[in-house]
Amino acid sequence: MLPFLLLISFLTNAQADKKQAELKKLETNLAAAKAKVALNERQLAKSDSLITLGTQMIAESKTENKAIETDRKNVDKNNITKKKSLTKLSTSKDKEEATTARADLKALDLQYKSDLKALGIRQKDVTKKMSTGNSNLTRGKAGKKSAQDALKISRKSLDIAQEKYDNANVSADNKTTKDKKKK
Numbered sequence: 701m702l703p704f705l706l707l708i709s710f711l712t713n714a715q716a717d718k719k720q721a722e723l724k725k726l727e728t729n730l731a732a733a734k735a736k737v738a739l740n741e742r743q744l745a746k747s748d749s750l751i752t753l754g755t756q757m758i759a760e761s762k763t764e765n766k767a768i769e770t771d772r773k774n775v776d777k778n779n780i781t782k783k784k785s786l787t788k789l790s791t792s793k794d795k796e797e798a799t800t801a802r803a804d805l806k807a808l809d810l811q812y813k814s815d816l817k818a819l820g821i822r823q824k825d826v827t828k829k830m831s832t833g834n835s836n837l838t839r840g841k842a843g844k845k846s847a848q849d850a851l852k853i854s855r856k857s858l859d860i861a862q863e864k865y866d867n868a869n870v871s872a873d874n875k876t877t878k879d880k881k882k883k
Contacts, residue, residue, distance in 0.1 A: 729864075730861045730865045733860075736854040736857065737854045740851035743847040743851075744844060744848060746843065747840045747841075747843035750836045750837070750839055750843065752840075753833075754832075754833045754836030754837030757829055757830070758830060758833040758837065760833075761826045761827075764826045764829075765830075768822055768826065772819050779808065779812045786801045787801075787805070790802045
């Protein structure tokens with residue numbers, strides 16, 4: 701009879717160890733599912749920030765584009781106005797005045813070219829900013845779509861893992877309660 705009782709207690713302990721190992725495995729799966737959800741939420745937040753940044757960069761570049769166009773019109777207008785008066789002076793009968801006017805015309809042309817070059821550099825920077833903004837926006841939208849899909853899947857996995865863990869935990873608690881009542 702004694703060996704029989706020892707065998708029963710040994711089997712009971714083995715089952716308890718098995719249940720504990722299963723519970724630990726479910727706990728690990730639950731923790732992994734929570735980590736996956738957190739990762740997908742971070743990816744979603746990153747995608748949202750890329751979309752925000754891209755939209756902001758595009759808006760800034762559009763504003764800067766308008767400012768550059770206004771500056772270009774002002775440079776052209778000022779150049780035409782100054783050029784008219786210098787052209788009239790360059791055809792003057794006074795040779796010294798005409799020579800000075802021609803030199804001023806050359807200086808005006810150099811200044812005009814310099815101003816246009818500076819505006820061209822600004823335009824190039826704005827274009828680069830616009831394309832970077834579009835790229836960020838595109839990457840953000842694509843990342844958001846994939847992150848949302850992955851988040852949906854990982855939340856379902858988390859719910860399933862939580863349910864399995866809760867069920868196993870409840871059944872383990874019920875068995876320990878029954879064992880305590882028997883003793």
